[in-house]
Amino acid sequence: MHGRNTNTSNSGSSNGEGCGVVMRKGPWVAEEDEILLEYVRKHGPRDWSSIRSKGLLPRTGKSCRLRWVNKLKPDLKTGCKFSAEEERIVIDLQGRFGNKWARIATYLPGRTDNDVKNFWSTRQKRLARLLQTPLQPNSKSSKSHGKLAVPNHAPTFEVASLDLIPYGEESSSGQCSQTDFMDNPDAREMVQMTPHLENHHHQGLLFNMDPTLPLLEPSVDQEVLLPQLHFDHLPNPEFDFPSSKPRTIFRATRTSSSRTNWPARRHHAACR
DNA sequence: AATACCGCCAACCGCCGCCAT
DNA sequence: TATGGCGGCGGTTGGCGGTAT
Incomplete structure (x- = not known):
């Protein structure tokens, strides 16, 4: 472009x-x-x-x-905004897989990892603005070595919240608090868009995740441990092996880079 | 009308793993 | 076994266009 x-x-x-x-x-x-x-x-x-x-x-x-x-590549949905269903899938799968954009994209026919990545990035920025909280810059040095070790089984929103508010810190400092967050209708919509996030919020986990929880490095099949998320229409990954090397699609998970994962808000639902 | 801000997205970079040699 | 090339992936950059002020 x-x-x-x-x-x-x-x-x-x-x-x-x-x-x-x-x-x-x-x-x-x-x-x-x-x-x-x-x-x-x-x-x-x-x-x-x-x-x-x-x-x-x-x-x-x-x-x-x-x-x-x-x-x-044929059959790409170029110039077509993410539908509400696609957004929901991305949100759910991001919570399951983390920032595995290529993997997530296999569940979205016509979407590329770049599409998903850009989509998520935009939402991150928007939410950061809504929360009036600076995005946590990703440290290159921690890209693959000094890992943040995102718990892949947990919605990454919680991880991001750890960056926002030290455990037990009061909200009077001007940082967004759980209450502040839920007072924001726009941000609230984001959570409501994400059932498992809302569930965690109701459990009081959203902004007060136990810091003593171990930081996990995926060592076992995450699919077994991950919460069972439901889709109205279970997406089928569109396996695409253009170069006859399927190894890359679901190859062993590379170590997580330091990510700042934020929840996102539904923004665009219709194709242009 | 001018400016600032924001969303979008193309395309780059660095890193990593696989594979052929 | 070691090494280099290559493909794939995730993070990031930066420009354009639309909208708000």
């Missing part, structure tokens, strides 16, 4: 692409899309790096793959 810097030698990528060739970056143009589509038509969505090595496009393999996955 909106470009970044363009025409730079490849940097940062671990793919080792570039090799002196000026790699193009930034927004894709129609001609590039056409070339990429043609390549996929001929060879399928795989061997992305060969697009560059064959001189078809001055783009990294990663860039080509991303463009295909997020924009060019």
Whole structure:
């Protein structure tokens, strides 16, 4: 959509692409899309790096793959806002899986991990504003090593709340309190949108999670331990193995990065 | 009309795991 | 077994457009 810097030698990528060739970056143009589509038509969505090595496009393999996955793949719901049902699914699954956007996206046909990620991020920002609370910046250093160790079995809203209010701290400091939060109709709607969150709120857990609870690292099948969430229509993950490497879809959970997970509020329900 | 703010989202980066060599 | 390439993922950035002030 909106470009970044363009025409730079490849940097940062671990793919080792570039090799002196000026790699193009930034927004894709129609001609590039056409070339990429043609390549996929001929060879399928795989061997992305060969697009560059064959001189078809001055783009990294990663860039080509991303463009295909997020924009060019058939049956994408591009430009269509999340429906209420999709929102509910995202909220529920985020509570179950954490920020496993790719995994969550498999339950949402036509949605990509980027879609889900952006959707959630927007909601996080909105709620942070509603609560007048700064978003907890994600520390790069803790991305995968100094983990925050989000309890994957618990709604992440609770985890976020720990960042907001030290255990036992009074609400008079100006920080949002449970009461303040529920006095906000907009924020309240978010909770009501999320049945398991509301349930925890009613249990008094929402803002006073026991800090002594162990911080879990997923070691067993989370599906067994996770609360049983219900869907009106149980979503079926849309397995998509374009490159004949299904390993990545449900591969072993990577260590959780430090996340600041916030509840979200229903915002847009209709397609444009 | 100008400015500020916010939502949206494309695309980048770094990290990680798998796999071929 | 070690290593490098590659693909995949999550976090983040930053520009554009719409809306509010």
